[in-house]
Amino acid sequence: MNPAAPPDSPDSGGASHQKHVMTAEERAEYERLRRHAAVRHRRVRRAGSSVLLLLALLLAPLAVVAAWVQDTVSDTDRYVETVAPLASEPPVQEVVINRLTDRVVDNVDVEAVTDSLTRVLQDAGAPPRVVEGAESLEGPLRNAVRTVVDRTVTRVITSDAFQQVWEGANRRSHAAVVNMLTGEREGAVRAEGDTVRLDVGAVVDEVRERLVDAGFDKAAAIPDTDRTITLFHTEELGKAQDMMRLLDILGTWLPVLTVVLAALAVWTAPAHRVMLMITATGVGVMMVVLLVTLAVVRRVYLDSVPPTTLPTDAAAAIYDTFVRFLRDSTRTLLVVAVVTALVAYLYGPGRPARAVRTAADRGTTAAGRGVRRAGLRTGATGRWLTDHRAWTTGVVIAAGALALVLWNHPTVGAVALVLGIALAVLIILAILAAAAGPADRAAEEAAERAAP
Incomplete structure (x- = not known):
């Protein structure tokens, strides 16, 4: 026998090792350490989820803007859809008409015409009164020329042909937005120093051709230079271009990163539902901040x-047209965030949430009873829906979220449609579950107990 071995050691051949029974003091110490470890673990998870949430909320507005820039720049149809309404905006049309009319009239030397007429009358020996009358024709003649030119230009700018020319030119020069953001000097919209200009060369060509066809030969002298309209000046254009370049690069991955961070914040939090509600509320607040910005x-x-560069109403129309899709996306995300926060709250223990759930259960149960009284019993299907209610609800919600993700540029109306369909499906499933009836369930359970 090994004298160093304990009495119950296998080497000693003694009795087998007995399980140690903790004393009351040891168990109390164990429970204290376990609670301390659990609290520390929860604190670490809460801190990690808070950091992830903060990053997601800070990136949310940038992700929306970046996705808008990338979508507008990369998708030709989306770009044309963005700028196409400018051709039909009355304030913008008025600016183009006035600018083109001024340029045409400036190229018509009315004074030379009246001087030539005066010399002809003098050489012909016309009375002094007639000669003086010819000299005073410059004003009426200039007004007449302006009226004719304005009428012709207006007819061109407000016609469907101008709409087609405008959309065609922008489709062919789809890189115009990229040029404006990167400072390139090609395309319909381009940046030159701290100035953003709109090239109306195609419109000038169309107006010149129409005027020549109408017999206004002087219109052929409209120069090919100065064919741009200044949209705005800004000393911050360079900084905006740098930011837009960065947003364009991150346009694809920044939204994905933001969604991943938000999902991780919810997943790592000790209370998933509460963190989901907080995350949705935070995203909604950030969308409001973006709209205010x-x-x-x-x-x-x-x-x-x-005002001498561009009338206020025309400038407002240009700005609103360019950012309208960004506004729509922001409003859509705001509605999605509000709906998500509301759903997360309704699944919680709050008294209003319980009242809503109770009212919904009573309503679907009453409807299910009405269906049973009408002779329609869902049987095993209804009982399966009752047993797997959480799974079916999750599948419907996931399907609605997937529909919005796959929807091409969803709007607030699209969110309302998907939400309405999801609610309708959930109500129908609840009614079908209630239509199974408690009697059917009791009979089935009795049959299962009686089976060998």
Whole structure:
């Protein structure tokens, strides 16, 4: 026998090792350490989820803007859809008509015409009164020329042909937005220093051709130079271009990163439902901040445009047209965030949430009873729906979220449609579950107990 071995050691051949029984003091110490470890673990998870949530909320507005920039730049149809309404905006049309009319009239030397007429009358020996009358024709003649040119230009700018020319030119020069953001000097919209200009060369060609066809030969002298309209000046254009380049690069991955961070924040939090509600609320607040920022930028932009450069109503129409899809996306995400937060709350223990769930259960149960009284019993299907209610609800919600993800540029109306369909499906499933009836379930359970 090994004298160093304990009495119950296998080497000693003694009795087998007995399980140690903790004393009351040891168990109390164990429970204290376990609670301390659990609290520490929860604190670490809460801190990690808070950091992830903060990053997601800070990136949310940038992700929306980046996705809008990338979508507008990369998708030709989306770009044309963005700028196409400018051709039909009355304030923009008025600016183009006035600018083109001024340029045509400036190229018509009315004074030379009246001087030539005066010399002809003098050489012909016309009375002095007639000669003086010819000299005073310059004003009426200039007004007549302007009236004719304005009528012709207006007819062109407000016609469907101009709409087609505008869309065709923008489709062919789809890189215009990229040029404006990167500072390139090609395309319909381009940046030159701190100035953003709109090229109306195609419109000038169309107006010149129409005027020549109408017999106004002087219109052929319209120069090919100065074929741009200044949209706005800004000293911050360079910084905006740098930011837009960065947003364009991150346009694809920044939204994905934001969604992943938000999902990780919810997953790592000790209370998933509460964190989901907090995350959705935070995203909604950030979307409101983005909408307010767009409104402030609009005011700053309008204040920075001199009326002599561009009328206020035309500048407002240009800004609103360019950012309308960004506004729509922001409003859509705001509605989605509100709906998500509301759903997360309704699944919680709050008294209003319980009241809503109770009212919904009573309503679907009453409807199910009505279906049973009408002779329609769902049987095993209804009982399966009752037993797997959580799974069916999750599948319906996931299907609705997937539909919005796959929807091409969803709007608030699309969110309302998907939400309505999801609610209708959930109500129908609840009614079908209630139509199974408690009697059917009791009979089935009795049959299962009686089976060998």
